[in-house]
Amino acid sequence: MGKATIIPFGPQHPVLPEPLHLDLVVEDEKVIEAVPQIGFIHRGLEKLTETRDYNQFIYIAERICGICAVGHSLGYAETVEGLMGLEVPKRASYLRVILHEMSRIHSHMLWMGLAADAFGFESLFMHCWRLRERVLDLFEAMTGGRVILSAVRVGGMVRDQDAATLAHVQEVLEGIKDEYHEICRAFLNDSSVRSRLVGVGVIEHDDAVNLGMVGPFARASNVVNDVRCKEAGAYAELSDFTPITSTDCDCYARVEVRAKEILQSIDIIEEMIARIPEGPVFEKPKGSPADGAMACGALEQPRGECYYYAQGNGTKYLQRMRMRTPTSMNLAGMAAALKGCDLADVNMIVLTIDPCISCTER
Amino acid sequence: MSFMSKSPWVIHYDASSCNGCDIEVLATLCPGFDAERFGVINTGNPKHADIFLVTGSVNSRNIHVIREIYNQMPEPKAVIACGCCACEGGVFHDCYNVIGGVDRAIPVDVYAPGCAVRPEALIDAIVEAEKVLEEKYEAMKKGEHAPVIPLDAPVLKKGA
Numbered sequence: 001m002g003k004a005t006i007i008p009f010g011p012q013h014p015v016l017p018e019p020l021h022l023d024l025v026v027e028d029e030k031v032i033e034a035v036p037q038i039g040f041i042h043r044g045l046e047k048l049t050e051t052r053d054y055n056q057f058i059y060i061a062e063r064i065c066g067i068c069a070v071g072h073s074l075g076y077a078e079t080v081e082g083l084m085g086l087e088v089p090k091r092a093s094y095l096r097v098i099l100h101e102m103s104r105i106h107s108h109m110l111w112m113g114l115a116a117d118a119f120g121f122e123s124l125f126m127h128c129w130r131l132r133e134r135v136l137d138l139f140e141a142m143t144g145g146r147v148i149l150s151a152v153r154v155g156g157m158v159r160d161q162d163a164a165t166l167a168h169v170q171e172v173l174e175g176i177k178d179e180y181h182e183i184c185r186a187f188l189n190d191s192s193v194r195s196r197l198v199g200v201g202v203i204e205h206d207d208a209v210n211l212g213m214v215g216p217f218a219r220a221s222n223v224v225n226d227v228r229c230k231e232a233g234a235y236a237e238l239s240d241f242t243p244i245t246s247t248d249c250d251c252y253a254r255v256e257v258r259a260k261e262i263l264q265s266i267d268i269i270e271e272m273i274a275r276i277p278e279g280p281v282f283e284k285p286k287g288s289p290a291d292g293a294m295a296c297g298a299l300e301q302p303r304g305e306c307y308y309y310a311q312g313n314g315t316k317y318l319q320r321m322r323m324r325t326p327t328s329m330n331l332a333g334m335a336a337a338l339k340g341c342d343l344a345d346v347n348m349i350v351l352t353i354d355p356c357i358s359c360t361e362r
Numbered sequence: 363m364s365f366m367s368k369s370p371w372v373i374h375y376d377a378s379s380c381n382g383c384d385i386e387v388l389a390t391l392c393p394g395f396d397a398e399r400f401g402v403i404n405t406g407n408p409k410h411a412d413i414f415l416v417t418g419s420v421n422s423r424n425i426h427v428i429r430e431i432y433n434q435m436p437e438p439k440a441v442i443a444c445g446c447c448a449c450e451g452g453v454f455h456d457c458y459n460v461i462g463g464v465d466r467a468i469p470v471d472v473y474a475p476g477c478a479v480r481p482e483a484l485i486d487a488i489v490e491a492e493k494v495l496e497e498k499y500e501a502m503k504k505g506e507h508a509p510v511i512p513l514d515a516p517v518l519k520k521g522a
Binding site for chain 2 (some may be wrong): 358
């Protein structure tokens with residue numbers, strides 16, 4: 001047994017698109033402990049509520065994270081609507097779910113690509129990103145933006161989508177589905193991929209509950225934890241929703257859960273498009289949040305459950321805006337999963353939590 | 363494109379971006395926009411890189427990381443500020459933890475605006491940076507070198 005050595009990992013590291021620093025305490029090739037250090041991309045967004053009114057802040061909320069941009073603007077809008085007792089038109093809440101599920105598809109495909117890159121399968125990475133590009137083209141057709149969409153606002157949506165656009169969305173997603181099955185086969189059945197994933201970074205069910213893990217990371221450890229089944233907004237109108245879980249608890253299970261969630265999201269979008277009601281998409285908010293009014297909101301982001309809290313003070317500025325993001329809940333689970341792993345598996349395990357540092361640090 | 367005679371390798375660092383520009387940087391190199399067809403390859407090692415793509419604004423925690431990467435890059439080198447935040451702070455310009463654009467930490471050669479920056483703008487910026495690299499190579503032959511910026515040097519003047 002060798003002496004313990006500390007190996008720094010990050011903040012600039014090829015596998016991470018974002019800066020995260022880990023101090024890996026290593027004995028020979030085994031990681032004994034991983035100490036995460038964050039704070040490289042803290043901007044201080046929550047304080048901006050003092051200088052931006054509640055309508056302006058939604059553009060800041062979107063820019064908390066460019067991957068879950070729709071999610072954050074949606075979570076913020078729903079919380080502020082709760083604060084002001086605003087009822088959103090039915091059609092708007094359907095459109096919100098359609099965009100949110102599309103962003104889940106693009107986020108999971110992005111992640112699957114990065115995961116493929118982490119286990120050294122570069123052509124699979126390229127194929128995932130090629131397919132993801134089609135979803136971004138849909139975003140561009142619907143809203144004009146590729147990653148930052150500015151589609152949601154307090155009280156509804158910025159613009160309506162006509163029937164032709166929605167039919168186009170359905171058609172493209174149907175096409176993606178066929179090609180996606182091939183990529184899925186490579187991820188789930190390929191023996192070299194399996195050898196990198198099966199049995200790596202295991203977190204048992206009880207540990208996952210104790211560590212407070214959320215999202216696909218927790219669902220891969222068989223924790224049924226999906227805010228979408230709480231049926232907020234248009235999710236209540238879905239005919240059937242069962243969270244996807246796995247009992248394997250390892251990296252393979254996390255890939256499997258996300259792979260299946262993409263297909264589930266396509267089904268949700270198709271059902272929403274089939275049943276979308278006619279009507280307005282925007283209800284103008286009147287007045288300001290009352291002094292002392294408080295509201296909470298929860299949303300299933302691609303990375304897990306995200307909580308929002310807002311407090312009014314009688315003016316158009318919010319007194320306080322606070323959110324708890326999925327990655328901050330999952331960092332403890334990541335440190336636990338890294339304990340005892342091989343040094344060569346570190347990048348795979350770090351990626352399987354799908355870390356979103358810019359959400360976490362804001 | 364006569365000036366695209368070389369294949370610049372790029373290194374990417376996320377200063378304090380919202381991820382929007384980061385994934386657009388990666389999307390630029392992936393199928394769809396495919397800057398790799400010009401030989402533009404993303405490398406993780408600063409000593410292999412010709413062009414430094416920085417997304418997001420500078421803060422006191424990451425300013426030394428940016429300078430460290432810049433100093434380690436071999437000459438000639440070019441820096442591209444990707445996105446509004448990297449150009450001058452963007453929507454976060456008045457946040458308490460934001461110093462400003464990347465030009466407050468290291469000299470920037472090409473600015474690629476946009477929130478998030480579009481892949482077309484990035485390809486354009488890389489082509490511009492290629493020209494800068496040619497110029498710097500000529501200057502290098504005459505004995506002019508890029509500055510080495512000490513990690514704890516004061517913040518540079520805006521737009522310097």
